[in-house]
Each structure stands twice: as structure tokens, then as C-alpha cells.
Amino acid sequence: xxxxxxxxxxxxxxxxxxxxxxxxxxxxxxxxxxxxxxxxxxxxxxxxxxxxxxxxxxxxxxxxxxxxxxxxxxxxxxxxxxxxxxxxxxxxxxxxxxxxxxxxxxxxxxxxxxxxxxxxxxxxxxxxxxxxxxxxxxxxxxx
Amino acid sequence: xxxxxxxxxxxxxxxxxxxxxxxxxxxxxxxxxxxxxxxxxxxxxxxxxxxxxxxxxxxxxxxxxxxxxxxxxxxxxxxxxxxxxxxxxxxxxxxxxxxxxxxxxxxxxxxxxxxxxxxxxxxxxxxxxxxxxxxxxxxxxxxxxxxxxxxxxxxxxxxxxxxxxxxxxxxxxxxxxxxxxxxxxxxxxxxxxxxxxxxxxxxxxxxxxxxxxxxxxxxxxxxxxxxxxxxxxxxxxxxxxxxxxxxxxxxxxxxxxxxxxxxxxxxxxxxxxxxxxxxxxxxxxxxxxxxxxxxxxxxxxxxxxxxxxxxxxxxxxxxxxxxxxxxxxxxxxxxxxxxxxxxxxxxxxxxxxxxxxxxxxxxxxxxxx
Numbered sequence: 001x002x003x004x005x006x007x008x009x010x011x012x013x014x015x016x017x018x019x020x021x022x023x024x025x026x027x028x029x030x031x032x033x034x035x036x037x038x039x040x041x042x043x044x045x046x047x048x049x050x051x052x053x054x055x056x057x058x059x060x061x062x063x064x065x066x067x068x069x070x071x072x073x074x075x076x077x078x079x080x081x082x083x084x085x086x087x088x089x090x091x092x093x094x095x096x097x098x099x100x101x102x103x104x105x106x107x108x109x110x111x112x113x114x115x116x117x118x119x120x121x122x123x124x125x126x127x128x129x130x131x132x133x134x135x136x137x138x139x140x141x142x143x
Numbered sequence: 144x145x146x147x148x149x150x151x152x153x154x155x156x157x158x159x160x161x162x163x164x165x166x167x168x169x170x171x172x173x174x175x176x177x178x179x180x181x182x183x184x185x186x187x188x189x190x191x192x193x194x195x196x197x198x199x200x201x202x203x204x205x206x207x208x209x210x211x212x213x214x215x216x217x218x219x220x221x222x223x224x225x226x227x228x229x230x231x232x233x234x235x236x237x238x239x240x241x242x243x244x245x246x247x248x249x250x251x252x253x254x255x256x257x258x259x260x261x262x263x264x265x266x267x268x269x270x271x272x273x274x275x276x277x278x279x280x281x282x283x284x285x286x287x288x289x290x291x292x293x294x295x296x297x298x299x300x301x302x303x304x305x306x307x308x309x310x311x312x313x314x315x316x317x318x319x320x321x322x323x324x325x326x327x328x329x330x331x332x333x334x335x336x337x338x339x340x341x342x343x344x345x346x347x348x349x350x351x352x353x354x355x356x357x358x359x360x361x362x363x364x365x366x367x368x369x370x371x372x373x374x375x376x377x378x379x380x381x382x383x384x385x386x387x388x389x390x391x392x393x394x395x396x397x398x399x400x401x402x403x404x405x406x407x408x409x410x411x412x413x414x415x416x417x418x419x420x421x422x423x424x425x426x427x428x429x430x431x432x433x434x435x436x437x438x439x440x441x442x443x444x445x446x447x448x449x450x451x452x453x454x455x456x457x458x459x460x461x462x463x464x465x466x467x468x469x470x471x472x473x474x475x476x477x478x479x480x481x482x483x484x485x486x487x488x489x490x491x492x493x494x495x496x497x498x499x500x501x502x503x504x505x506x507x508x509x510x511x512x
Binding site: 027028029055056057058059061063072074076078083085104105106108109 | 226355356357358360371376377444445446447448455457459461468469471473477478481482511
């Protein structure tokens, strides 16, 4: 029987390189990578959730920049010790993004908070709404 | 008839926070449905408050974010700063940090126990617990003499003050002669009390799948039979070198959640005792590694998590040349307060709410950070 030369996170890193992106960085105890297209996010998280047991969404961090928002999803596993940080960029001209509450139910309250602070709308999450259109709906005012 | 009620749980002093905790629910007969918590007061954006501050200034401000686990906040912040500056702290500082954290865990568990016992009508026990908590905090003061509890003893790079042999003996003596005996009394009077058991067994049950799905951590997760503790599964400081059992139960009912506090205290005592032994093994070396904040490090970030007193406490810290660019704490109170209470299944009455609410270990200040 051959000896297993890789620990979990080495396999994981190789898997991410093969299937998602080659540009991954190790920062402390975390594996960090950027996604060029926001469409890939759901697929990436779903892959990490099911294959690598990353079933715990620690937090969603939003950093406001001049042109848009940097959104970082930080997920953790009960089997692999390293955290994974997935970064996506969202343009300010169209601050609409996909909700991930189908994968992580807890994401709904994180997204709700982000919606209140930064106005980003997460499609599929009924609690995040366009604040202005919601106001018009409620007050009945319409220009 | 179904009617919406606002009901005030806690009226917090405006010095600490602005506003009330309220919750809305639909009332069907005497049973509530669709419960929603509002922590309206804490809408301040802490990131804006700390953004642009230097790390030195932030070190003094961080402990004020929580009145229950201020040292844990300092710890997780220090770990992130040390990670960013690639600093390795001395072993003695690591052990001292562990002792301080475990003392705080005991004091916090006693505080949670006082809240739960009060909501269940055990008023005498509540005052007893609070008195013992004060005694315990006075032990914490041996590290810091007569300084304020919220003072920053854990700092990036190590620890501010050392613990002397006389203080080690005093702490050991306090644990052995006083505190462990008191715990036996707690067991007889409270934990094995028939009236407590009949009130709390199979009451306020959260299903295992619900807790697992909704990011429950720490005590709550362990109370439903999932053996997970960050001190064991992803150890930081010197937790690798101390041995303690991870308890678990079959179902997460109110009684098991209360009992988990008791077991948590027992575990903390075990950890403190083995840490004190470890402390004797280390030589009297430096306890503070000085970090050069003048160094131009550019843009760096770090994510760290530790086992807080009520679950996983995490920080995301981004720094540009020793100035904080972005900081975000995520406390279990955020998830427990806003999500879990709504997932409660079963027929519960209005007067059941305070007991179940207090068993979720929510620290109001930590809900919005």
C-alpha cells in the first residue's frame, strides 16, 4: 500500500487549481483566490460545499472601492483546517448579485445586512430589496 | 385572532448602546408564531469607527466591543495582527493568554448561567452565581492589580504583564480549595434539582440538522451531539498541548444547554490547571515581541477565528501600512440572535421566550459589529 504524501489542504489546493483557478495564494491559515467572473461563484461554493465539506459560512466581507465592491466569502470545513476566501468584484453601476442562501441558509442574514449598509441586491433573497423601489411601493409615490 | 405585538426584552443603558431589543411575533391563542428579533440600537458601523485608525489605537478600542468576552476580542485581533506582520510570540505569552481566556470563559459561563437561572425563577441561585463570578474576576485582577477589567492585557505581540509564581499558587489554591467545591454545590442545588429538570428537559429543542445548517457553533453545536471545538479542531496558542474532553449530548434541549455551561466551566478549569503546569516548565523569558509598525508592509489582510465564550468568533482584518483599511468581527450572537430563534419548532407560550432566548447565549452588543 502506497503512502499518502498529501495532506488534505494540498489536495484541495490542487483541486482548486485544476477546476477553478490557478492563481491561489496562501495567507496565514487561509487559501485565497479571486474569481474573474461572478457567474462562477455558485458553482465554486457548491463544489467546495459538497466535495470538500466546506459547510460553514463564517462571514461575508464587503469592501467599498471607488468603482465597485469587493465581496469576500469566507468558508470553513470541519475536516480541512484551512479557511477558504473567495473574492468577487461587483461593479457599482449594476450592484446586483446572486444570493447563495440555497447553499448556505445563514447567508440570508449576512446578505440582508450588506443590503442595508451598501445597497447591494442579492437576487433570490427576498429580504434584500432595492431600497428606493421598495419605498415607492410602500408609500405609493411614483414619479 | 392573530395580532402583532412589540415586546421589550432588555432596556440597555444609553451609555452602552442606543435603543432596545424588541421582538415581533404573531399571537395565535397563547402560542407565538413567526418570531422576529430586532436589535435596533446597534446600527453603528464599527468598521467606519475603526477605519483609518492605527493598530496601536485600535488595540485600546477593541476590548470595548464586548462586555462579556473583551479578552477574546483582543485575542482574535492580536492573532490577525501577528499573522499580518509575521510575528511569532513567546511560549510563555501563549500560555498566559490561554489562562486569561479560560478565566474569562468561566466568568462568562457564570454570567450566562445567572441569566438562565433568573429566567427560570431560580433567583437565589442567580445571586450566588453572580457573587462567585465577582470572586473569579478578582482572581483575574491579580494579573492586572487594580486596573479596570476592560484594560488591554492581551496585545499584538504577546502579553503586557507577566504572572508571577505567587500568583500561580494563589490561582491554583483558589481553584482547588474554593471553586471546585462550589461547583459540587451547584450540581446538588441546581443541576440535579428536580424542579429544574422537569422544567427544562425536552423543552426548547433545536434539531441537529437545523443547528448544523444554520451555522450554530460552540456550546450550541456541542449541545446537540456534534463534537466540534476550535480549540481542538483548529488549535491556536498552546491548546495543542493541553488535553480536555469534548462533551456531547443527544438532543439540544434547554437542560442540555444549561448543563453544557457547567461542563464548559469544568473543561476550563482542566485547561487552566494544565496551563499552570506548562507555565512552570517554561523559563522566564520575554513575554512581548515588539512589532515594528513603522515598517511599510503595503496592503495585507488576514482572517482568524477562535473559540469564543459562546461560539466561533472571527475577524477579517485588512491593513495598509499599519492603518486599518477594513475590519469585521463576526460573533455567534449575530447568527443566534437573528436566525436561530426563528427556527424553533413546537408550541411555545409567551412566557417561554425569555428562558429559550437566554439559553442561546446572545450578547446584545455583539449582534451588530
